[in-house]
Amino acid sequence: MKHLVIKAFGDADQLVLTESTVNALASNEVRIKVEYAGVNPVDAKTRAGLGWGAEAIKDQLPWTPGLEVMGIVEETGSEVSIHHAGDRVCGLLAGGGYSEVVVAPANALLRVPRAVSNEMAAGVSLAGITALQALTEHGCLLANERVLISAAAGGVGHLAVQLAKDIGASVVALASPNNHEFLRGLEADEVIDYQDEAQLAALAPADLLLDLVGGESALGLLSHLKPNGRVVTVPTITAEQVVAAAKAAGLTATGMLKHNDTQQLSLLLDAVAEQRLHVEVSHVYPLAEGAKAHRQVETGHTRGKILLKN
Ligand SMILES: NC(=O)c1ccc[n+]([C@@H]2O[C@H](COP(=O)([O-])OP(=O)(O)OC[C@H]3O[C@@H](n4cnc5c(N)ncnc54)[C@H](OP(=O)(O)O)[C@@H]3O)[C@@H](O)[C@H]2O)c1
Known part of the structure; x- marks a missing residue:
């Protein structure tokens, strides 16, 4: 073979x-x-x-x-x-x-x-299980909560958008403009261009950040959470750095490895x-x-x- x-x-x-x-x-x-x-x-x-x-x-x-x-x-x-x-x-x-x-x-x-x-x-299999475990086992997402999903149009992200809607959450999806129509089609409630500072600044704070980008992107999004907000950072290479910064900001945070x-x-x-x-x-x-x-x-x-x- x-x-x-x-x-x-x-x-x-x-x-x-x-x-x-x-x-x-x-x-x-x-x-x-x-x-x-x-x-x-x-x-x-x-x-x-x-x-x-x-x-x-x-x-x-x-x-x-x-x-x-x-x-x-x-x-x-x-x-x-x-x-x-x-x-x-x-x-x-x-x-x-x-x-x-x-x-x-x-x-x-x-x-x-x-x-x-x-x-x-x-x-x-891989993206779906990751999205589900991130939102439920690690993120403990509840109906009526507001979840901010970065890389929302990617493999894990586009499934996470749909699973979060299924849970009954309100979904804020971050993506480039060419993916906005795609994400609205998946029923994201708000779709934001992550490079547009004005759109980001106007965001209402979220209960949960599902970080699918890691590093600087994740660090920049921590300020968009409620004071008792939660962070699940999925890319493993920067997880330690993101979790430490989130905890220093008073948030609950975890990395994860899908099983x-x-x-x-x-x-x-x-x-x-x-x-x-x-x-x-x-x-x-x-x-x-x-x-x-x-x-x-x-x-x-x-x-x-x-x-x-x-
Ligand atoms: N820990 C685990 O168990 C586990 C499991 C699965 C995946 N992962 C990790 O999770 C990450 C996501 O995986 P994936 O399969 O979803 O990746 P992917 O499909 O390659 O993600 C691509 C998406 O990332 C978006 N993107 C790129 N830069 C961005 C930024 N700065 N802000 C917001 N969105 C951005 C792009 O959106 P635009 O084109 O709209 O810009 C694109 O749609 C990867 O690092 C992967 O290794 C970890």
């Missing part, structure tokens, strides 16, 4: 299409023919040698990125009863998704409901099936063009999700 491999940390050209044999199947695993793999900022940061992702795999090179896939089960291990050959499945992996075929623990994957397209199933939760993924897939949650897929690249996909994610201005397709 063909897969994209990095042999060393570096730029997008480190991603090289390579032919390898498929790993043997353990009794609790399934082998999946990958239809689509999600491309996430963490993949590009890890490839570049940055953050927790690079730290975790630095002794495992050559390495294949890819933390979420959608595909068709080809074969199941001897103890697997929840999936069968031919099932459409999706979910989070520890890596290896940028491939024609991947072997994964059966219990990490869910069957994709009939009403959910392959593309939406491929794009919902796999198939019950939550099941809720997200149901919401997609019932058309209560839309997964925007803006770019689909053939597997061989993984480097182009990484260059796109590294622009920092992708709307919704990027996928690789076999």
Whole structure:
């Protein structure tokens, strides 16, 4: 099978299409023919040698990125009863998704409901679980609260906007003007250009900041919270700095690292099936063009999700 491999940390050209044999199947695993793999900022940061992702795999090179896939089960291990050959499945992996075929623990994957397209199933796992955990487990968002979401048009952000509306919150979405109509279509209550100082200055304070940009952006948004406001900062590289500044300003603040939760993924897939949650897929690249996909994610201005397709 063909897969994209990095042999060393570096730029997008480190991603090289390579032919390898498929790993043997353990009794609790399934082998999946990958239809689509999600491309996430963490993949590009890890490839570049940055953050927790690079730290975790630095002794495992050559390495294949890819933390979420959608595909068709080809074969199941001897103890697997929840999936069968031919099932459409999706979910989070520890890596290896940028491939024609991947072997994964059966219990990490869910069957994709009939009403959910392959593309939406491929794009919902990582960003959807992150958005849900950020708003609920970490942000404790309540109905009638006001939540400020930065990078609202991105992979995590556009799902967070919809999930926050579903909770009953009032959503203030920060994005470039070319994404404003898109975000109004997702029912954001207020849409603000984050580069427009006058619009930012006129903002009423929020209960919760869902920070999806980190660093200077997050620090600048702390003043837009109520005195007892809460901050969830999602980019891990600047989390310590943002949490410290928020706490110094008297706010409650936390960083986070998403964890796999198939019950939550099941809720997200149901919401997609019932058309209560839309997964925007803006770019689909053939597997061989993984480097182009990484260059796109590294622009920092992708709307919704990027996928690789076999
Ligand atoms: N801790 C975790 O478990 C976890 C999980 C998932 C993601 N993450 C991290 O969370 C961050 C967001 O992930 P993602 O997948 O949503 O990223 P993404 O899809 O690449 O985000 C792209 C969006 O960022 C917006 N943006 C760029 N600069 C901005 C700024 N200064 N202010 C407001 N918006 C800005 C862009 O909006 P415009 O084009 O409108 O400018 C674009 O729509 C990444 O750092 C990622 O690594 C962490």
